[in-house]
Amino acid sequence: xxxxxxxxxxxxxxxxxxxxxxxxxxxxxxxxxxxxxxxxxxxxxxxxxxxxxxxxxxxxxxxxxxxxxxxxxxxxxxxxxxxxxxxxxxxxxxxxxxxxxxxxxxxxxxxxxxxxxxxxxxxxxxxxxxxxxxxxxxxxxxxxxxxxxxxxxxxxxxxxxxxxxxxxxxxxxxxxxxxxxxxxxxxxxxxxxxxxxxxxxxxxxxxxxxxxxxxxxxxxxxxxxxxxxxxxxxxxxxxxxxxxxxxxxxxxxxxxxxxxxxxxxxxxxxxxxxxxxxxxxxxxxxxxxxxxxxxxxxxxxxxxxxxxxxxxxxxxxxxxxxxxxxxxx
Numbered sequence: 001x002x003x004x005x006x007x008x009x010x011x012x013x014x015x016x017x018x019x020x021x022x023x024x025x026x027x028x029x030x031x032x033x034x035x036x037x038x039x040x041x042x043x044x045x046x047x048x049x050x051x052x053x054x055x056x057x058x059x060x061x062x063x064x065x066x067x068x069x070x071x072x073x074x075x076x077x078x079x080x081x082x083x084x085x086x087x088x089x090x091x092x093x094x095x096x097x098x099x100x101x102x103x104x105x106x107x108x109x110x111x112x113x114x115x116x117x118x119x120x121x122x123x124x125x126x127x128x129x130x131x132x133x134x135x136x137x138x139x140x141x142x143x144x145x146x147x148x149x150x151x152x153x154x155x156x157x158x159x160x161x162x163x164x165x166x167x168x169x170x171x172x173x174x175x176x177x178x179x180x181x182x183x184x185x186x187x188x189x190x191x192x193x194x195x196x197x198x199x200x201x202x203x204x205x206x207x208x209x210x211x212x213x214x215x216x217x218x219x220x221x222x223x224x225x226x227x228x229x230x231x232x233x234x235x236x237x238x239x240x241x242x243x244x245x246x247x248x249x250x251x252x253x254x255x256x257x258x259x260x261x262x263x264x265x266x267x268x269x270x271x272x273x274x275x276x277x278x279x280x281x282x283x284x285x286x287x288x289x290x291x292x293x294x295x296x297x298x299x300x301x302x303x304x305x306x307x308x309x310x311x312x313x314x315x316x317x318x319x320x321x322x323x324x325x326x327x328x329x
Contacts, residue, residue, distance in 0.1 A: 013074055
């Protein structure tokens with residue numbers, strides 16, 4: 001049985017990955033500093049260490065004790081708006097954290113890593129769909145850190161033979177099918193949880209920023225991908241590396257996009273009532289459209305997303321309607 005070290009495994013996407021890796025027969029060890037992660041999101045079958053990956057001494061001890069076969073890395077700060085106000089915190093946590101992780105991997109002979117990257121590496125792109133060959137030009141510190149982390153892995157591959165797969169997600173969404181784990185951020189910035197806060201009476205209305213974009217209904221379009229489809233891609237990516245393949249970068253999206261208005265309509269179908277919306281001015285830096293080409297991931301990893309928009313919304317509602325205050329008891 002192969003052992004996977006999941007860094008940031010108590011976070012939103014990390015916790016869903018922990019569950020899927022366990023279900024697929026892997027031995028799973030989780031490291032998380034719990035700054036944004038939740039202990040309640042962790043599967044009890046995984047072994048857990050509370051540790052900040054910037055603490056090299058502690059991190060190295062875990063690697064030497066556990067001897068993982070591969071690493072899956074989710075431990076990053078990820079709020080675009082906050083990164084604009086606190087860039088140094090993002091460089092410290094994300095870039096320096098990656099440096100220490102790669103140093104420890106090199107020193108302990110672990111040479112396979114799957115990295116949670118982002119469509120934010122591309123920046124404001126005009127031509128859709130976005131492929132892996134689309135030029136990268138981040139427009140915020142968060143995207144910049146993700147791109148720097150990818151480049152660090154590239155040079156560590158050349159120097160030390162550390163093989164990597166970088167997965168550039170588009171809009172992660174949804175929750176575990178039974179609603180037991182899901183999305184709980186503070187502050188919450190993702191569209192689906194914000195929409196669902198209206199029927200849960202946690203907010204009066206959902207603000208729609210801009211209705212004059214060059215899209216089919218004037219509102220922004222994004223490519224929403226279910227968190228368990230993302231988890232499936234991570235399992236396939238580490239298995240791709242275990243087969244001795246070369247480092248790669250893949251986009252993860254559905255190849256289709258939904259507008260903000262369409263997301264609200266879908267939520268109304270799932271919750272069975274009207275959701276109040278109010279239009280507000282555009283936000284700076286919001287591209288009109290972001291849609292992924294997932295052709296490369298399909299061809300090389302054999303990965304195909306299985307969750308429909310309805311399934312995404314339904315699973316999110318299951319989690320949020322049973323966890324009105326997130327993981328707070």
